[in-house]
Amino acid sequence: MNYLPTAILFLTTLTLPGWLQAATEGDASRGAEAAAVCASCHQADGSGKHNEQGESWPQLAGLDADYIAKQLRDYKSGQRQNATMKPFANMLSEQQVADVAQYYSEMAPHPGQGGDSASEEVLQRGRILAQRGDWSEYIVSCKSCHGPDNQGAGSVFPGIAGQHAGYIESQLKAWQAGDRTNDPQDLMGTIARRLSDDDIRAVAAWLATQPPQAN
Amino acid sequence: MKSTLTCAMLAGSVLFTALVSANENTDDYINTLTELGFPAPKDNQLVHIPPTLQDLEQSDVHPELKRVIRRGYDLFTDTQQLRGENVFNNMNCSSCHLGDGRMPFSAPVWPAAVTLPGYRGKNDHVNNLEERIAGCFTYSMNGKPPEYGSDDMLALAAYHQWLARGVPMYPEKPIYGRGFPAPERPEELSYERGEQLYQEQCAVCHGDNGGGLQVGEKTVFPAPWGDDSNNWGAGLVRLFTAAGFIKNNMPLGQPLSLSDQEAWDVAYFISSQERPQDPRYTGDVAETLEKYGPTFHKHSLYGQKRDSDGKVLGDHSNTGDKDFLKPDTVWPRTFE
Numbered sequence: 001m002n003y004l005p006t007a008i009l010f011l012t013t014l015t016l017p018g019w020l021q022a023a024t025e026g027d028a029s030r031g032a033e034a035a036a037v038c039a040s041c042h043q044a045d046g047s048g049k050h051n052e053q054g055e056s057w058p059q060l061a062g063l064d065a066d067y068i069a070k071q072l073r074d075y076k077s078g079q080r081q082n083a084t085m086k087p088f089a090n091m092l093s094e095q096q097v098a099d100v101a102q103y104y105s106e107m108a109p110h111p112g113q114g115g116d117s118a119s120e121e122v123l124q125r126g127r128i129l130a131q132r133g134d135w136s137e138y139i140v141s142c143k144s145c146h147g148p149d150n151q152g153a154g155s156v157f158p159g160i161a162g163q164h165a166g167y168i169e170s171q172l173k174a175w176q177a178g179d180r181t182n183d184p185q186d187l188m189g190t191i192a193r194r195l196s197d198d199d200i201r202a203v204a205a206w207l208a209t210q211p212p213q214a215n
Numbered sequence: 216m217k218s219t220l221t222c223a224m225l226a227g228s229v230l231f232t233a234l235v236s237a238n239e240n241t242d243d244y245i246n247t248l249t250e251l252g253f254p255a256p257k258d259n260q261l262v263h264i265p266p267t268l269q270d271l272e273q274s275d276v277h278p279e280l281k282r283v284i285r286r287g288y289d290l291f292t293d294t295q296q297l298r299g300e301n302v303f304n305n306m307n308c309s310s311c312h313l314g315d316g317r318m319p320f321s322a323p324v325w326p327a328a329v330t331l332p333g334y335r336g337k338n339d340h341v342n343n344l345e346e347r348i349a350g351c352f353t354y355s356m357n358g359k360p361p362e363y364g365s366d367d368m369l370a371l372a373a374y375h376q377w378l379a380r381g382v383p384m385y386p387e388k389p390i391y392g393r394g395f396p397a398p399e400r401p402e403e404l405s406y407e408r409g410e411q412l413y414q415e416q417c418a419v420c421h422g423d424n425g426g427g428l429q430v431g432e433k434t435v436f437p438a439p440w441g442d443d444s445n446n447w448g449a450g451l452v453r454l455f456t457a458a459g460f461i462k463n464n465m466p467l468g469q470p471l472s473l474s475d476q477e478a479w480d481v482a483y484f485i486s487s488q489e490r491p492q493d494p495r496y497t498g499d500v501a502e503t504l505e506k507y508g509p510t511f512h513k514h515s516l517y518g519q520k521r522d523s524d525g526k527v528l529g530d531h532s533n534t535g536d537k538d539f540l541k542p543d544t545v546w547p548r549t550f551e
Contacts, residue, residue, distance in 0.1 A: 153435040
């Protein structure tokens with residue numbers, strides 16, 4: 001948000017990097033209408049759902065509006081690939097993208113799901129990865145980008161505390177496989193590729209048990 | 216004869232193990248680093264991978280010492296809790312010393328615990344560990360060091376010393392991955408190339424205006440320049456140090472991804488920006504440069520005209536967020 005004045009100044013001299021796109025201002029009440037189609041998966045309260053079998057639907061409540069908007073634009077452009085999301089994103093105009101993003105960003109987040117069944121040992125491994133990293137594998141901690149308590153930092157690094165384990169796991173695997181590449185400078189991909197399957201399960205489970213951003 | 220030899224070899228290998236591996240994961244670290252392109256240790260080098268906080272919990276040191284070392288870790292990784300008292304910018308110790316001060320090629324901090332007291336050219340006298348840490352507070356944190364012997368200073372020193380567990384005092388071998396080894400300086404440095412690279416490679420985290428990013432009172436990404444950054448007296452304003460830091464550590468998670476030229480160009484661009492005044496400022500930038508050029512500023516752009524607009528760097532009395540120039544806890548020593 002505070003990038004905006006400089007970002008505009010910038011436009012005249014440099015090509016704008018993807019993460020610094022000038023945002024359309026969103027309106028939450030308009031967003032509520034446009035978001036009616038989202039509720040069957042992301043739920044009316046934005047809490048999403050962890051599905052043990054099959055695709056988990058991420059919690060959107062409380063996420064940064066510009067982050068949500070970028071993801072929707074990326075689904076539309078194909079920069080982020082997801083068969084379920086693409087048709088829905090395509091239905092939204094640029095204004096509706098901003099409105100929907102604003103709508104979900106203003107919602108109070110709910111507890112993450114899918115982490116409770118993990119063993120104490122697994123959660124401990126997840127905590128260490130999230131809070132300190134494992135430098136023997138050059139895995140930097142989640143919080144070094146996702147911010148204090150992994151509750152998000154700016155528009156680029158979303159809150160991941162309180163996100164559903166199934167969703168975090170699927171995204172880290174998508175980055176590993178090269179199926180998700182819409183992060184700036186491959187920052188997430190680089191780290192994801194250093195994680196073992198056990199690491200991914202552990203960090204996803206621990207993050208799901210953590211309090212999400214308190215808006 | 217044979218058994219003596221075996222004995223000697225055994226003793227040698229035990230000694231070797233003790234020197235090389237205070238931590239059973241040392242090989243994992245070295246393998247990871249060399250796969251990333253870092254040099255493998257040379258035969259004559261002292262290799263030490265410090266224990267982690269998990270190792271601390273499992274060790275048999277006294278619970279009270281554990282508590283103090285943990286406190287030191289906490290101060291090291293969230294130095295912002297001393298903001299306004301000892302720290303007047305948005306740096307943490309761990310902003311520059313990655314991996315909680317444990318990583319080779321990221322100025323690991325444990326060497327300070329085993330090579331000090333030692334002579335330091337920067338202030339031309341023998342410093343101990345606390346005084347060395349005080350130097351970081353004075354320059355890198357643009358601040359005022361915690362008092363020598365205070366709880367915070369002792370906790371920080373204890374964390375450093377814990378990281379050096381098992382390493383002999385005053386080691387004779389050169390230390391593997393010490394400091395931020397600088398890549399070879401290219402013939403020409405370019406402000407314009409550096410600026411473009413900064414915007415492409417660094418700004419996503421550190422901001423297009425170099426302001427870094429804080430969330431609440433915690434630093435996520437430190438400020439590479441400006442009032443929230445280190446002052447003109449910090450080691451990182453030396454071009455070779457900045458280039459070495461960048462080359463070996465940035466972008467985070469992608470060390471050695473920039474070419475030597477790119478690392479130096481980014482360093483040159485960042486070092487061409489303003490920051491709080493050097494606490495050794497005499498009131499005149501040219502005079503300060505003359506006084507501290509030979510030992511320090513000959514490696515920085517302090518007092519020089521900036522390429523982009525001819526502005527003389529460091530020609531101001533801005534001390535950033537603090538209301539003093541030089542902390543009163545820093546003084547020369549003579550040992551007389």
